[in-house]
Amino acid sequence: GQQLNQSPQSMFIQEGEDVSMNCTSSSIFNTWLWYKQDPGEGPVLLIALYKAGELTSNGRLTAQFGITRKDSFLNISASIPSDVGIYFCAGQPYPNYGQNFVFGPGTRLSVLP
Amino acid sequence: DSGVTQTPKHLITATGQRVTLRCSPRSGDLSVYWYQQSLDQGLQFLIQYYNGEERAKGNILERFSAQQFPDLHSELNLSSLELGDSALYFCASSVASRAGETQYFGPGTRLLVL
Numbered sequence: 753g754q755q756l757n758q759s760p761q762s763m764f765i766q767e768g769e770d771v772s773m774n775c776t777s778s779s780i781f782n783t784w785l786w787y788k789q790d791p792g793e794g795p796v797l798l799i800a801l802y803k804a805g806e807l808t809s810n811g812r813l814t815a816q817f818g819i820t821r822k823d824s825f826l827n828i829s830a831s832i833p834s835d836v837g838i839y840f841c842a843g844q845p846y847p848n849y850g851q852n853f854v855f856g857p858g859t860r861l862s863v864l865p
Numbered sequence: 866d867s868g869v870t871q872t873p874k875h876l877i878t879a880t881g882q883r884v885t886l887r888c889s890p891r892s893g894d895l896s897v898y899w900y901q902q903s904l905d906q907g908l909q910f911l912i913q914y915y916n917g918e919e920r921a922k923g924n925i926l927e928r929f930s931a932q933q934f935p936d937l938h939s940e941l942n943l944s945s946l947e948l949g950d951s952a953l954y955f956c957a958s959s960v961a962s963r964a965g966e967t968q969y970f971g972p973g974t975r976l977l978v979l
Contacts, residue, residue, distance in 0.1 A: 783966060785968065787970070792975065794955055794970040796867070797967065800964075800965070802964040802965035803964075840907070842968070844966060852898070852910055853910070853968060855908045855910075856907065857907045858907055
């Protein structure tokens with residue numbers, strides 16, 4: 753079945769730095785969702801993308817739906833300590849009828865003060 | 866707050882026992898998904914219901930079953946529990962629009978099998 757790869761697996765950054773992470777697949781996806789999960793909590797939806805090339809922002813977060821429809825990117829600007837957590841991407845494969853969301857393994861972000 | 870509720874928040878039980886996890890979707894959402902997340906692992910899709918009917922099955926064990934009731938709440942039943950079933954269990958509900966579908970997760974139930 754479809755699989756999603758996320759990179760990097762983990763990253764350590766200084767507070768105030770910008771962060772970039774991505775999610776890739778070998779097949780085409782219709783929808784990309786980005787979530788943040790704190791330890792022991794449920795994933796919280798950050799951004800949803802539905803069209804190739806779409807660029808959407810949510811505060812300091814910006815995500816893009818890759819034009820090949822096989823990848824998506826998430827950027828966080830001016831990181832702060834509360835950005836710490838695991839960031840998951842999820843995609844809905846094309847064609848999406850009856851297809852469920854596929855989740856990436858996550859990128860673990862640590863922010864150093 | 867995503868609007869998806871799950872109970873109980875924590876559950877501790879013994880091997881061989883049976884438990885039921887409950888989920889209420891966001892108001893108006895017809896789809897409910899169940900996921901399992903083991904320690905430091907990604908989300909594993911178990912099963913999806915849409916308006917009371919099973920729509921898709923993922924990596925769900927035969928010892929596990931689920932249903933969605935007319936009021937759209939869902940229950941996940943786990944039986945003959947084993948140590949390896951200890952995990953976080955999440956429910957998500959989804960809304961479909963002309964743009965696409967979006968999933969919202971509940972806070973999860975942490976199951977510990979001793």
